[in-house]
Amino acid sequence: MNGEDHPLSKYLRWEIMPTTHCPGCGGGQVLRAFIQALDDLSIDPESLVAVTGIGCSSWITSPYLKSDTLHTTHGRAVAFATGVKVMKPESPVVVIAGDGDLSGIGGNHLIHAARRNIGLVVFLVNNFIYGMTGGQVSPTTPFGVATTTTPYFNAEHPLRIAELVAAAGANYVARWTTFHARQLIEAMKEALSVKGFAFVEIISQCPVSYGRRVGLRDGLAFYKHFKERSISVEDARSLPESELEGRFVVGALARRNRPEFTESLRRLNEEACRAG
Ligand SMILES: Cc1ncc(C[n+]2csc(CCOP(=O)(O)OP(=O)(O)O)c2C)c(N)n1
Ligand code: SF4
Numbered sequence: 001m002n003g004e005d006h007p008l009s010k011y012l013r014w015e016i017m018p019t020t021h022c023p024g025c026g027g028g029q030v031l032r033a034f035i036q037a038l039d040d041l042s043i044d045p046e047s048l049v050a051v052t053g054i055g056c057s058s059w060i061t062s063p064y065l066k067s068d069t070l071h072t073t074h075g076r077a078v079a080f081a082t083g084v085k086v087m088k089p090e091s092p093v094v095v096i097a098g099d100g101d102l103s104g105i106g107g108n109h110l111i112h113a114a115r116r117n118i119g120l121v122v123f124l125v126n127n128f129i130y131g132m133t134g135g136q137v138s139p140t141t142p143f144g145v146a147t148t149t150t151p152y153f154n155a156e157h158p159l160r161i162a163e164l165v166a167a168a169g170a171n172y173v174a175r176w177t178t179f180h181a182r183q184l185i186e187a188m189k190e191a192l193s194v195k196g197f198a199f200v201e202i203i204s205q206c207p208v209s210y211g212r213r214v215g216l217r218d219g220l221a222f223y224k225h226f227k228e229r230s231i232s233v234e235d236a237r238s239l240p241e242s243e244l245e246g247r248f249v250v251g252a253l254a255r256r257n258r259p260e261f262t263e264s265l266r267r268l269n270e271e272a273c274r275a276g
């Protein structure tokens with residue numbers, strides 16, 4: 001079967017395939033899960049705006065997804081997406097970017113977008129490293145790992161970014177790995193259906209810039225690692241924090257129903273106009 005004959009090909013720009021991701025990268029899998037979620041929900045890609053930052057993970061939708069795609073600057077994807085959502089509140093606005101983009105340089109944009117509970121869908125692809133620029137330490141790099149910028153070992157502790165976004169007030173927060181292919185699609189669908197800020201941390205593999213540092217040389221080695229080290233949110237509750245070190249706590253971390261920001265803005269505007 002040619003790529004063009006695939007039932008999901010209508011979502012992709014086949015004329016520029018294949019993507020630029022390395023063999024074994026999780027980027028293609030995230031794209032596959034995303035277009036499956038769009039198809040399951042009958043979301044017309046023409047109605048969607050996909051916003052990215054700069055990094056390998058930002059090449060997942062831009063330019064391959066057949067929607068409006070906005071490839072912005074490193075760390076500023078959520079800020080650009082906020083502007084789009086305020087002007088086009090009826091359109092799904094989806095951000096897909098890396099751990100460096102969203103939890104490093106763009107960390108404050110992420111926290112405050114979650115606090116405002118603006119109706120963005122954010123998929124953070126956590127490969128534990130600055131992949132595109134050759135493997136510098138990121139805020140999610142595990143303690144002890146040697147990277148290009150921590151040649152002896154990483155002396156910092158990793159940020160638990162999904163827990164941070166949940167604490168900031170997002171209406172929906174989940175974490176899954178690329179090993180959990182079906183659960184990831186379901187989480188993406190729930191995120192796309194939620195009113196308010198929806199966030200999924202996707203633990204993903206970068207065999208090239210990260211895997212070589214930790215002895216995980218290909219996609220299969222990563223899947224085994226993700227499978228062995230994952231624990232459900234429910235099971236994790238009964239364990240002390242020390243036993244969760246190096247584990248991937250997967251499942252839904254927050255489900256809330258707080259008012260969505262652009263709706264509150266509209267109401268504010270109407271009240272201000274009435275007050276004259
Ligand atoms: C303001 C700014 N700082 C630094 C860079 C260089 N830069 C480009 S991508 C990147 C890191 C990407 O890491 P991540 O967001 O985790 O994405 P990945 O490549 O791992 O998917 C950096 C530091 C830049 N383009 N702009
Ligand atoms: S460097 Fe890593 S994240 Fe970037 S495309 Fe290659 S495998 Fe994927």
Ligand SMILES: [Mg+2]
Nearest residue numbers: 098099129131
């Ligand atoms: Mg990264």
